[in-house]
């Protein structure tokens with residue numbers, strides 16, 4: 001729980017981040033302080049946690065002690081602020097809405113919120129090599145990529161410790177705004193043209209910050225315990241948290257059926273799932289029993305094969321799910337491990353009949 005005295009000094013978050021927090025390769029986001037994470041991850045839904053949003057863990061940055069941004073607003077100032085309205089023509093409106101509907105941070109907004117974001121966004125144009133964000137700067141805008149590509153790099157002691165590329169529909173620049181911290185990475189246009197929709201910090205805070213921070217805090221602790229995700233950086237874990245959906249199933253329910261096409265990847269949050277397979281002779285038998293932290297549904301998403309097993313529920317089951325497109329994007333770094341693990345699945349053999 002946050003120290004109230006520290007909250008007075010740092011009104012927008014729980015307290016100053018510890019400069020001594022361990023740094024992992026993977027960037028400044030990987031250095032986030034752990035404060036309030038456990039209680040947050042125990043919360044079951046966003047609403048439970050929204051009241052504690054301003055106690056979210058702030059990041060520690062590479063350049064030294066975290067500082068409050070010169071243009072920081074308190075949460076109450078942000079909530080009272082008026083969101084910008086930048087006029088747009090029909091083509092621009094259609095284009096923004098199309099992109100927002102596919103972006104994990106925006107796609108769950110209701111139509112009114114979606115329109116508010118659309119109104120507040122401004123089109124910015126860059127050329128190959130232009131700096132969009134510089135590590136260490138204050139955060140002004142959050143960006144969604146409309147056309148082209150962007151390269152992102154985190155440096156520590158002059159060395160690149162993390163890099164990735166963004167494509168159309170991806171977004172970046174949320175960390176400095178959410179935590180009033182310096183920019184954690186440098187983002188550079190890597191194509192000409194490179195067109196982005198920029199959402200200013202106040203609009204981002206008013207519309208998106210609460211839900212984004214609470215979702216990240218709810219799922220981060222759990223995801224860090226999931227064995228298959230162990231080697232991801234903290235920032236990669238957070239981007240998975242952004243994209244997750246939660247689904248509940250009841251005893252006996254069939255989640256996916258052998259032979260069907262599959263569009264969803266599942267991580268078990270709580271409960272038990274049983275995988276069974278039919279052999280060539282049509283006999284069916286159990287091949288795996290999966291518990292908390294286990295995953296299933298990856299084969300149909302990684303290969304062009306249909307579901308290789310039927311997965312059904314024993315008791316009540318809660319799963320965290322990713323759709324095909326998001327799975328490919330956020331689980332990309334784990335593709336090789338997932339593929340190799342597929343080779344070790346048991347087969348329901350003819351001898352079992």
Ligand SMILES: Nc1ncnc2c1ncn2[C@@H]1O[C@@H]2COP(=O)(O)O[C@H]2[C@H]1O
Nearest residue numbers: 027029172173174175176183184185235
């Ligand atoms: N490993 C990473 N660590 C920190 N930021 C990252 C990382 N990878 C991508 N980013 C993005 O790069 C952005 C740089 O500006 P922000 O710190 O505001 O928000 C950051 C994230 O959106």
Ligand SMILES: Nc1ncnc2c1ncn2[C@@H]1O[C@@H]2COP(=O)(O)O[C@H]2[C@H]1O
Nearest residue numbers: 287288296297298299300307308345346
């Ligand atoms: N022995 C097994 N053979 C195939 N799939 C299995 C097995 N055990 C568990 N599974 C999971 O069951 C899932 C069914 O859907 P997929 O084929 O997409 O991915 C499969 C695996 O994640």
